[in-house]
Amino acid sequence: MSELIFEKSRSGRRAFAQAPFEAAPPAIPQQFLRNDKPRLPEASELQVVRHFTRLSQKNFSIDTQFYPLGSCTMKYNPRACNALALLPEFAGRHPLGPVSHGQGFLTCMYELQEMLREVTGMKGVSLTPMAGAQGELAGVAMIKAYHQARGDHERNEIIVPDAAHGTNPATANMCGCIVKEIPTGPDGDIEIAALKAVLSPRTAGIMLTNPSTLGVFERHIKDVADMVHAAGGLLYYDGANLNAILGKVRPGDMDFDVIHMNLHKTFSTPHGGGGPGSGAVGVNKRLLPFMPIPVVGRSEVEGKTVYDWLTEEDLPQSIGRLSGFMGNAGVLLRAYVYMRMIGRAGMERIAEYATLNANYLMARLRDAGFELAYPGRRASHEFIVTLKHEAKSVSLTAMDMAKALLDRNYHAPTTYFPLLVPECLLIEPTETESKETLDGFVAAMIDIVRAAKEDGADYKEAPYKMPVRRLDDVKAARQLDLAYRPE
Amino acid sequence: MPFIPHTEKDTQEMLAAIGADSIEDLFDEIPAELRVDHLHGVPEAHNEMEISRLMRDRAAIDGSPLCFIGAGAYEHHIPAAVWDIATRGEYYSAYTPYQAEASQGTLQTIYEYQSMITQLTGLDVSNASLYDGASALAEAALMSVRTNRRVKTGLVLLAPGVNPVYEQVATAIAGSQGLRFERLPVDAASGNVAFTQLRDGQNPVAVVLQQPSFPGTLEDVDRLTDWAHAQDAIVIGAVNPVSLALLKPPGHWGEQGADIAIGEGQPLGVPMSSGGPYFGFMTCKQAHVRQMPGRIVGRTTDLDGNTGFALTLQAREQHIRRTKATSNICTNQGLMVTAATIYMSLLGLDGIAAVACRSHANTTRLVEGLTAIKGVERLYEGPYFHEVALKLDRPVAPLLAALAERDILGGFDLTEFAGTDALLVCATETKSAADIDAYVSALADLMS
Numbered sequence: 001m002s003e004l005i006f007e008k009s010r011s012g013r014r015a016f017a018q019a020p021f022e023a024a025p026p027a028i029p030q031q032f033l034r035n036d037k038p039r040l041p042e043a044s045e046l047q048v049v050r051h052f053t054r055l056s057q058k059n060f061s062i063d064t065q066f067y068p069l070g071s072c073t074m075k076y077n078p079r080a081c082n083a084l085a086l087l088p089e090f091a092g093r094h095p096l097g098p099v100s101h102g103q104g105f106l107t108c109m110y111e112l113q114e115m116l117r118e119v120t121g122m123k124g125v126s127l128t129p130m131a132g133a134q135g136e137l138a139g140v141a142m143i144k145a146y147h148q149a150r151g152d153h154e155r156n157e158i159i160v161p162d163a164a165h166g167t168n169p170a171t172a173n174m175c176g177c178i179v180k181e182i183p184t185g186p187d188g189d190i191e192i193a194a195l196k197a198v199l200s201p202r203t204a205g206i207m208l209t210n211p212s213t214l215g216v217f218e219r220h221i222k223d224v225a226d227m228v229h230a231a232g233g234l235l236y237y238d239g240a241n242l243n244a245i246l247g248k249v250r251p252g253d254m255d256f257d258v259i260h261m262n263l264h265k266t267f268s269t270p271h272g273g274g275g276p277g278s279g280a281v282g283v284n285k286r287l288l289p290f291m292p293i294p295v296v297g298r299s300e301v302e303g304k305t306v307y308d309w310l311t312e313e314d315l316p317q318s319i320g321r322l323s324g325f326m327g328n329a330g331v332l333l334r335a336y337v338y339m340r341m342i343g344r345a346g347m348e349r350i351a352e353y354a355t356l357n358a359n360y361l362m363a364r365l366r367d368a369g370f371e372l373a374y375p376g377r378r379a380s381h382e383f384i385v386t387l388k389h390e391a392k393s394v395s396l397t398a399m400d401m402a403k404a405l406l407d408r409n410y411h412a413p414t415t416y417f418p419l420l421v422p423e424c425l426l427i428e429p430t431e432t433e434s435k436e437t438l439d440g441f442v443a444a445m446i447d448i449v450r451a452a453k454e455d456g457a458d459y460k461e462a463p464y465k466m467p468v469r470r471l472d473d474v475k476a477a478r479q480l481d482l483a484y485r486p487e
Numbered sequence: 488m489p490f491i492p493h494t495e496k497d498t499q500e501m502l503a504a505i506g507a508d509s510i511e512d513l514f515d516e517i518p519a520e521l522r523v524d525h526l527h528g529v530p531e532a533h534n535e536m537e538i539s540r541l542m543r544d545r546a547a548i549d550g551s552p553l554c555f556i557g558a559g560a561y562e563h564h565i566p567a568a569v570w571d572i573a574t575r576g577e578y579y580s581a582y583t584p585y586q587a588e589a590s591q592g593t594l595q596t597i598y599e600y601q602s603m604i605t606q607l608t609g610l611d612v613s614n615a616s617l618y619d620g621a622s623a624l625a626e627a628a629l630m631s632v633r634t635n636r637r638v639k640t641g642l643v644l645l646a647p648g649v650n651p652v653y654e655q656v657a658t659a660i661a662g663s664q665g666l667r668f669e670r671l672p673v674d675a676a677s678g679n680v681a682f683t684q685l686r687d688g689q690n691p692v693a694v695v696l697q698q699p700s701f702p703g704t705l706e707d708v709d710r711l712t713d714w715a716h717a718q719d720a721i722v723i724g725a726v727n728p729v730s731l732a733l734l735k736p737p738g739h740w741g742e743q744g745a746d747i748a749i750g751e752g753q754p755l756g757v758p759m760s761s762g763g764p765y766f767g768f769m770t771c772k773q774a775h776v777r778q779m780p781g782r783i784v785g786r787t788t789d790l791d792g793n794t795g796f797a798l799t800l801q802a803r804e805q806h807i808r809r810t811k812a813t814s815n816i817c818t819n820q821g822l823m824v825t826a827a828t829i830y831m832s833l834l835g836l837d838g839i840a841a842v843a844c845r846s847h848a849n850t851t852r853l854v855e856g857l858t859a860i861k862g863v864e865r866l867y868e869g870p871y872f873h874e875v876a877l878k879l880d881r882p883v884a885p886l887l888a889a890l891a892e893r894d895i896l897g898g899f900d901l902t903e904f905a906g907t908d909a910l911l912v913c914a915t916e917t918k919s920a921a922d923i924d925a926y927v928s929a930l931a932d933l934m935s
Contacts, residue, residue, distance in 0.1 A: 002591070002794040005599055005832050015833045018566050019841050020916040023848035026733065028870045032705045034735045038606035040836040048832045049568050052596070052825075056577035059592035063576025069585075076490055077580050080535045086570070086758070089546035094556045095762030096899055098891050101552050104545030105761055118528030130618040130763065131818040133805070141663065170805035170815035174629075176663040179810050217516045248514055249521045264818070268490075272822025273593035274583035274615070274782065276764035292659070320659030324559055324621035324652055324751065325762025337542065343532025346489055352510045353491045359513050360501040367504075378516050406589050417806070434492040435501060461790055466588035468795035476787035476799040480776065482612045484602040 002468075005041045005051050006484050015045040039486075058467045059273070060411045066437050068361075070382045070414035070426025071165070071213055073243045073265035075354075078338060081268065085333035095325035099308050105329070106307035109296045112336040119347055120242075120259055121252025122282030126291040128327035132240065135260025135279025136171040136207070141319040142258055142283065142290040143205045143234045144175060149290075149317060155232070159198055159206040161190055163214050163418040165240060168207045177204060184420065188216040188374045190224060203233035210254065211241045211380030213418045214373065215358070215426065225255035234258065234287075242266045243430070244355060244381035247348030251282070258283050266350075267335040278331040289317040294326050353431035354381035357438060361429050364442045369449075373421045382428035384421050385413075391423045394452040398423040400459035401448060403470065407463040408444045489532060550894065553922055555853070557874045557913030558701070558899035559620065559650055560762065561754045563729070563842060564917055565826075566833050569756045573826040583782070583818070587797040593821060594796035597784040600828040607731045607831075608724075608748040609738025610770040615782035616819040620751030621653045623767030624695065624725060625660035626780045626814055627749045630771075631693035631721040632666070633778040633813065634746070638692040638719060641665040646680050646711065647673035648700020649725060651904060666692075678704045678867035678876065680711055691718055696745070697725040698734065702901060702911060703874035704867050705734075712741030721746045728768065729754045730872045732840035733847075738770075747771045756830025757823050766820035766827065777803060780814030842916050846873035849914035849923060856927030857912065862934055866901075866909050874913040876901055881934075883910050889933050895926050 041048070060067065067074040085091075093105060113125040129135040140158060147155040158172035159180045169179045182194045195206075206228050210218045218224065225235055237251040237259035243266045251259045263269050263278035283291055294309040309326070312318065342350065358379040365385055366372055373384035390396040402412030402425075414426040429438055451457035461470060493501075498510070507513055514522075533541065554562055573579070577592060584590030584597075601613040617623040628643050643666055645654055654668050671694075674681035678700065694715035698708050708724070715722045724737030724745035737745035753765040771779060777800065785799035805812040834842065850873045857863050862880035879886070883900045887910075890897040901909035914923055 002595060002796070004595070004602070006602065014835055014837055015566075018564075018833050018838055020564065020845040022841065023844040025844055026847040026851075026872075028705070028733070028847075028872075031707075031709065032734055032870060034609075034731070034733065034739065036609075036739070038609070038731070038736070038836060040603055040606060040834075040839070041832045042835050042837075043832060045566075045568060045833060048829065049572065051832070052572045052829050053575070055592040055595055056572065056575045057592065058590075058595070059577040059581045060586070060589035061577045062580035065589075067582070069582055072582055074580075074582060078490060078535075080539065082574055082579070084539060084542040085760075087542060087546040089549045089551055090542075091758035091760050092551055092554075092562070093549055093761045094554050094562065094759050094896060095560050096556050096558055097552070097554065097761075097896055098887070100888075100891050101549050101896070102761070104548035107545060107548075108542075115529050118526050121523070130622070131816070133815045133817045134618065134622070137660065137815060141659070144663065165817075166805035166807070166809045166812070167815050167817050169810040170808075170812040173810045173812075174660075174664065174815050176665070219516055219518065222518060222521070245517070247523070247526055249517050250523055253521050253523060270579045270822060271582045272820075273578055273581045273590075273596075273825060274821035275818040276618075276766075276820045276822060277818035278764075321652060321655045322622065322659055323656065323763065324619050324650070324765075328763040329761035330758070331764050337538055340530065340533050340538050340541070341489055341535065343489075344526050344529040346532050347526055347529055349488055349491060352513075353488075353493060355513045356493070356498065356501055356505075356510055359505045359507070363505045378513055402586065403588070406586060411589060412586050432490050432492070435497040463588050467591045468588055468793060469789040469791050471587050471789050471795045471797045472787045473797055473799070476785040476797050479787075480612075480773075480799070481786040482598075482601055482776070482783060482799075483605045484599070 004484055005043060008047055008051060009042040011042060013042045013044055017045060065409060065411050066433060066441055067411040068413050068427050068429050069411060070428040071240055073428060073430055075268055075430035076432040077268050077270045081334040081337040084337050085330050090333060103307055106296055108333060108336045110298055110307050112332055113296060115339050116261060116280055116282060119246060120282045121250030122259060123285045124288045124291055125280055125282045126295050127280045127332050128292045128322055129279035129281055130323050130328050131277030132260055132262045132279040133167045133171060134322055135281050136167055137174060138281045138292045138319060138322060139236045139258045139260055140171055140175040140177065142287050145290045145319050146287055147204055154202050155204040157202045158204055162420055163212055164207060165213060168238060188214045188377055189219055192220060192223060195227060199227060199231040203231050205234040205236055207236040207238060209238040209240050211244045215380050215383040216374055216377045217380055221254050241380060244351055246351040248351050252284060258287050263331060263335040268338045269331045269334040276328050276331050278328045289315060290319055291315060292322050293318045350431050357429040357431060357433060358382055361427060361438050365445060368442065368446045373424060382426060385425045385427065386421050387423040390449060396452045396459060398425055401425065403462040404448045404459045405444060407465045410441055410444055552894040552896050554896045555898050555912050555914055555926060556896050558911055559751060560759050562759055562915050562917050563754055565756050568833060569826050569829045572829055573822060578825050584798060591796060594784050596825050596828050598786055598796050600824050601784060603831045604768050605770050607728055608770045609736030610748055611773040612776045613770040614779050615784055616824045617767035617769055617781055618820060619763060619765045619767045621656035622660060623749040623769050624653045625657040627723045627747045627769060628657055628661050628666055628693055630747060630778050630780060634775050635692050635721045638690055640690045640692060641667055642689060642691045643668050644691045644694045645670050646696045646706060647671060648679065648702060648704060648706055649695050649697045650701040677869050678702050679706045685714060691720045693721040693723055695723045695725060699727060699730060699872040699874060702876040703871045705870045708740045712745060716743055724748045726750045727754060728752060729839060729843050732836060732843045746775060752827055755827040757826055764820055764823055766823040778813060781816050782819055845916035849918050850875060853912060853914040853923045856923060857930060860931045860934055866905060873915060874911060877910045877912060879908045879910055881908060883908050886933055890929055893929050895929055
């Protein structure tokens, strides 16, 4: 049942309703034309619709399963956000269309900037980065530009905790910086002494996620900020876990200089099977001149409010453009609709119920005998269970648990991340899940361990009920088959 | 509470299980002096009916003008089935396919996408997409440095027809890693590379050619590819995927073919939507696959020997390799790739070729009409695909503003790029003869 659309093709078959009016082949000289026939599917409209509908049914998704993937904030994506972003006038608007035919769209974008400023406590927001990793790139580039504008050319070291997302060190490297990794203490907070030891006149800044990827709030954040600032460095906030603190504490109030937000996490735009993301950045006052362009500006012209693009002329020190136009506009529209539907009071409720769900799930699993990585701490919106005992006693690893959960119709939590906790499951339920769903998930986890202990259940070959069994990753990498080629 | 299912009873039971008195207690590790208790800048909530009304009103302000702008984003008809299927919850609300057994739908779709885009570009392997065409050029330039290790200059030469915004984006993303972007000399009459002025011996790490060029011309890509290879450079082709139903694909350029192809995937079934989300495609020769950035899907077998699909070559990526990754890219543009795969499947080669031919014919009608107006002529001689640069005898901006007042978006103001009063126009298959004639008579009226 993994037949490709190519294998369903028949020469000469077409979806005729999709053909435009016939036109003669253009009078373009032969040297510019292709002289082969690329292999694309030849299928009827029904065949195509059925093929991709059936393929979709092989996916787990938020709309069909509980999806507690830690650090990914897999919350419900309201359908209205999609429907309204795809209104014909918005979907059909050309990116280079004049602002005279874009005031409706630009009003939404300006108000989105303002709302994001407010919930993060920053001074300025640029919506243009197209994903979290690009937001990180923008952030580190702004930090570098800031130091260089002050003639401080020695600062090229970025400090990153060992629990950080892989994108943090990869980004620092892409920006031409040297990465200095610092360890996490046994309680999940940064080791202050280790931080002190790496700070120097070469420190450009530090990249932090708070709450961290360990699922706990960095309690010494004020001290960290003071130390880094005293050393002349800046603080970067990775917004991966912003959902946990919305309306409770703001990155700007924690003294961060620059942040990125993952609108596809916190503000519920779709993950889409791996994108599109959207990584808007926020900055404090000293980084305002360096924001990526374009930014939406507002002015009063003859008593009328007019929205316009701010570009190179308005922000001559900008780090520049990161996308061909203005970023993932349609994603931004979805986030805008979501924020307007949530509203002021709803922002705070997101953090409250995300945290309630995480702490409830953590308490239930702890009471059922699972070991927590940081038992003395509150969960933020996520927490870590370690299966190191189960791995030893009944050979049940985090990977096995993940696959066993799939067979019970739950998507697996994040496994083997962060790297410093052995056999770890990073579990993030989000605020949109009900108590019944969480209870069902706890029961499944308990039963998987029980079956391993009492029935000798072996999950090494799980899952059994998915469209495929465990896949041969080694073969995938050694015998590369990356595109269909008929025999 | 919007999108939160908890009843008061649920909340109390859950707090009891936690051993907390209130939800507020759960935040007791956050230092009190950092807490906020207001978000005055966020308006009160709208329900779905209210926000729908608001968004419809705002959409109506923007309207649906007749659009003849291209310049990197193109209006094409998108079959209804494309987004009907792509926005099914199983595609729309899934994450990156880390759990392969529960993600075969997304994984097989990406594999089929890779199969189609390699065919269109005439190259061997593809990744699962990048953010957009402009950022794909930045990634291709960085990939060239990793691939072409003998060359240490960091110099990337751009043909004069490379989209100027792509250069800006590549500079912003890759500039801090020591890459320099410079332009090859331009021939004023054709708008293409001035071959007689090419200088050997600059030792570029890569040469970038765009076909069709930003101002719509067709470059002699064979000759330029061979020249670039003679300089020991990696050849990067930036192309429009719809044009490849007709035009020679990058993999066939010159003696050896381009090494990497990139471009904006938007024309393949993705709405223009003010600039995004789109997707950048990237394909390359088999030999360079391990230097590619981004996700790659491979076909393999499962424990029972049945065919299945999985992410592969992950040792290149940030979540494994961290500082030494080929790129910091994590998310790609999965949903847009899903839409493009459905689009390419529905149209097939004949369908995409028909779109290309009809777009060319419409542009020809438009250009013939516009150049019949006194004061309008073609800026460059030579063949074109579906976009043409026009030279005007007066400033372009006021004309475009006047056309916009008549709900016609008359093209992209090319004056800054061309250094003379110039306009770039495009008429895709979506334009009827009446649409085109309406534009021609409006401009004739304004210029008379």
